[in-house]
Amino acid sequence: MIDLEKDEVLSLSPMQLDALREIGNIGAGNAATALSQIINRKIDMSVPRLNILPLSEVPEVVGGADTMVAGVYLRVFGPAPSSILFLLPRDSAFALVDMAMGRERGTTQVLNAMDESALMEIGNILSGSFLNALSYFTKMTLLPSLPALAMDMAGAILSVILIQLGQVGDYALVIETEFATEDNGVRGHFFLIPDPGSLGIILGTLGVIE
Amino acid sequence: MPELIKVGMADLKSGKNPDSIISYGLGSCVGIALYDAQTKVGGLAHIMLPDSTQARATDNHAKFADTALPVLMDEIVRLGAVKSRVTAKIAGGSQMFSFVQATDIMRIGDRNAEAVRVVLKAMSIKLLAEDTGGNYGRTVELQLDTGIFLIKTVDKGEKKL
Numbered sequence A: 001m002i003d004l005e006k007d008e009v010l011s012l013s014p015m016q017l018d019a020l021r022e023i024g025n026i027g028a029g030n031a032a033t034a035l036s037q038i039i040n041r042k043i044d045m046s047v048p049r050l051n052i053l054p055l056s057e058v059p060e061v062v063g064g065a066d067t068m069v070a071g072v073y074l075r076v077f078g079p080a081p082s083s084i085l086f087l088l089p090r091d092s093a094f095a096l097v098d099m100a101m102g103r104e105r106g107t108t109q110v111l112n113a114m115d116e117s118a119l120m121e122i123g124n125i126l127s128g129s130f131l132n133a134l135s136y137f138t139k140m141t142l143l144p145s146l147p148a149l150a151m152d153m154a155g156a157i158l159s160v161i162l163i164q165l166g167q168v169g170d171y172a173l174v175i176e177t178e179f180a181t182e183d184n185g186v187r188g189h190f191f192l193i194p195d196p197g198s199l200g201i202i203l204g205t206l207g208v209i210e
Numbered sequence B: 001m002p003e004l005i006k007v008g009m010a011d012l013k014s015g016k017n018p019d020s021i022i023s024y025g026l027g028s029c030v031g032i033a034l035y036d037a038q039t040k041v042g043g044l045a046h047i048m049l050p051d052s053t054q055a056r057a058t059d060n061h062a063k064f065a066d067t068a069l070p071v072l073m074d075e076i077v078r079l080g081a082v083k084s085r086v087t088a089k090i091a092g093g094s095q096m097f098s099f100v101q102a103t104d105i106m107r108i109g110d111r112n113a114e115a116v117r118v119v120l121k122a123m124s125i126k127l128l129a130e131d132t133g134g135n136y137g138r139t140v141e142l143q144l145d146t147g148i149f150l151i152k153t154v155d156k157g158e159k160k161l
Helices: A014-039 A055-062 A090-100 A113-138 A154-166 A198-206 B065-078 B104-122
Strands: A043-045 A049-054 A068-077 A082-089 A148-153 A171-181 A187-194 B004-006 B011-016 B020-026 B030-036 B041-047 B087-092 B126-132 B138-143 B148-152 B158-160
Touching: A014 A043, A014 A049, A014 A090, A014 A113, A014 A171, A014 A187, A014 A198, A049 A055, A055 A154, A055 A171, A068 A090, A068 A113, A068 A154, A082 A090, A082 A113, A082 A154, A090 A113, A090 A187, A113 A148, A113 A187, A113 A198, A148 A154, A148 B020, A154 A171, A154 A187, A154 B020, A187 A198, B004 B011, B011 B020, B011 B065, B020 B030, B020 B041, B030 B065, B030 B104, B030 B138, B041 B065, B041 B138, B065 B104, B087 B104, B087 B138, B087 B148, B104 B126
Parallel strands: B004 B020, B087 B126
Antiparallel strands: A043 A171, A049 A171, A068 A082, A068 A148, A082 A187, A171 A187, B011 B041, B020 B138, B030 B041, B030 B087, B138 B148, B148 B158
């Protein structure tokens, strides 16, 4: 066990950041492939950004605390407990549901129970593919909880994970990838936020502790 | 021109008539509005956690219910508020996601709201109104000309406390 000081994210070396970025890259790649199979469309994915941000600035990543988003949230259980949050602007969530349910674009204006299940299932599949990559590199068994869905202001949804981090520090390490379909109909952000203490464990298994 | 003062997460601000103080997108956090109706001076804190004694990073006083309130009170007293006249209104403390395996951290909204009530009582500040709980986000705005605490939600409408 490695005991990192509070705000451990501020003391990460360039090599540690590279290792995390690489995991993010492969994990997000897996997730994008899975998503593209679900909606049968090509998905472009940005190179994951690794941001170390003051907690209060995290909502800016998705356009500000009052931006309307759909969020699928999962807990990750195992030796390195974490949270996964898949955030989509509301319009993107509707477009994604249209594609997944084989409807014409623009049909969905409110989510019914079936649409909500579809969104949660998509979040589930994305998280599963991401976690596969993380498990492979860290040789740890990491299992996702059932997904939960909320449609609300980004600040309110993000507060769930930011509060957990706030107990031990004032900064968040956010591994963030943007997905988009070719016609830009769907954009989303995928966040992996390790619990306090989990980051040291992940880095330890990767052999990049200094 | 009245100014719209923005308060981020784990942050607090104060001001006077005719300004307004706003905080966007509160989930499990709690917004605490303190106001002196006579001088029309007030302040808004956006706290994230109930108790600084349970946390490791306590440099930021605005983050916790127990440390934010005394700091906010000091600030508005400096702007001319009289402590014995100051009243409070609070909003937030929701549970955004419901899980079968609900843990303590999932109930943080309730614990935040309860901690705020306890600290207000300990400081003898009267709690005039509250809009807490539920499973939705809130944007809150303290209007210093009237003392109205405006709560906006996505599909639960608006409320004036």
